[in-house]
Amino acid sequence: MSAFDVAAAVCLLTGAALALTAGxxxxxxxxxxxxxxxxxxxxxLGVLLVLLAMWLHRPxxxxxxxxxxVGAAQVVTxxxxxxxxxxxxxxxxxxxxxxxxxx
Numbered sequence: 468m469s470a471f472d473v474a475a476a477v478c479l480l481t482g483a484a485l486a487l488t489a490g491x492x493x494x495x496x497x498x499x500x501x502x503x504x505x506x507x508x509x510x511x512l513g514v515l516l517v518l519l520a521m522w523l524h525r526p527x528x529x530x531x532x533x534x535x536x537v538g539a540a541q542v543v544t545x546x547x548x549x550x551x552x553x554x555x556x557x558x559x560x561x562x563x564x565x566x567x568x569x570x
Contacts, residue, residue: 471523478520485513499556507549514541 492505518534 471526475520475523478516478523482513482516482520485509485516489513500553503549503552503556507545511541511545514538 486509489506489508489510492509493502496502496505515538518538522530522534
């Protein structure tokens with residue numbers, strides 16, 4: 468195994484672990500803003516690490532371009548989606564509501 472293969476395996480396992488923690492956080496946290504934070508921060512880093520692992524597995528410029536495009540799209544779309552969810556949650560609250568589901 469080369470150093471690239473080992474680095475790719477580490478990035479892949481770390482990215483998968485971060486995606487798992489994002490899923491657990493979505494189920495565990497109660498408020499919309501907490502769930503939004505848990506679903507965006509580790510998930511984006513996890514996807515970027517998986518993309519890095521894909522590039523380390525086949526390190527060439529032919530693979531780097533599409534992977535960079537996917538990574539940039541992930542960062543932009545998750546940021547915009549998180550903003551829209553937070554805005555909708557903030558506008559939908561009544562006075563004294565903490566955003567929890569009340570269950």
